[in-house]
Amino acid sequence: MKNFILKSISFVFHPLIMPLLGVIFYFSKTPRYIPEPVMKAKIFSIVILTIILPILLFFLLKTVNKVNTIYLKSTKERLIPLFINCIIILLILFRVLPPGEILGLFYFFLGILISTFICFILAVFKIKASIHMIAAAGFFMFAINTAVNYHININGTIALMTVILGAIATSRLHLKAHTNQELILGLFTGLTPQLVLLNYWL
Known part of the structure; x- marks a missing residue:
């Protein structure tokens, strides 16, 4: 039972869902008025680009024997998926969340890009960093940044995270x-990237 619960935690809080959670959190907490159609369009785009597309690409890479599992256990397995993920995030930054539109989310994804690139460089040098922790910690820091920026109380969210x-x-x-x-x-x-970037959108 314990083994099942701990495996479930790794699956439920997979890094792929963290960008989406960040977007939903921002839209639910920001006092800024953002039209509902805009929010739905952004969320839909993020789901396609950060969840569905990476899953499809994973199965493609698995078919050609470039990866073995979705958890990317070895540094060699990580190189192509991390590089592709950098490209996907760049696409989001330029097409879905350009800097002049929703500043907080732009810097959130810029932080994700920096963290992903650092993880890629570490993998090049055969150093592993937990991608689960990178994604969850990035969302955690972004939630705090949002609270600081808009002066809102998210003590419950901080405790839960x-x-x-x-x-x-x-x-x-x-x-x-x-x-x-x-x-x-x-x-x-x-x-760290989320913390450093807070200075640019306060």
Whole structure:
């Protein structure tokens, strides 16, 4: 039962869903008026580009034996998916969330791009960082940034995300997917770009 729960945590909080959670969180918390059709269009685009497209590309890469599992266990497996993900995020930044439209989300995805590129460079040098922790920590820091920027109380969200981060770390350790060092590296790789970019949209 314990093994099932911990495996489920890794699956439910997969890195692919974190960008979407960030977008939904922003739209639900921002005091800015954003027309509902605009929000729906952005969410739809993010679902297509950050979830559906990567899954389809994963199956393509699996077919040609470039990856084995969706968890990308080796640094070699990570190179192509991370590079493709950088391109996808660039597409989002230029076409879906340009800087002059929704500034907070633009910097959120810019932070994701920086974290993904850092993870790619680490993989080139055969260094693993937990992608689960990168994604979850990035969303966590973005939620705090949103609260700071708009002066809103999200203590409940912060407490919940702290528990989730702990659960993800426990899950990855239990499944022997990462070491403590890889989890910590992932945590700071996700947090730091979002924290630094806060200065640009305050």
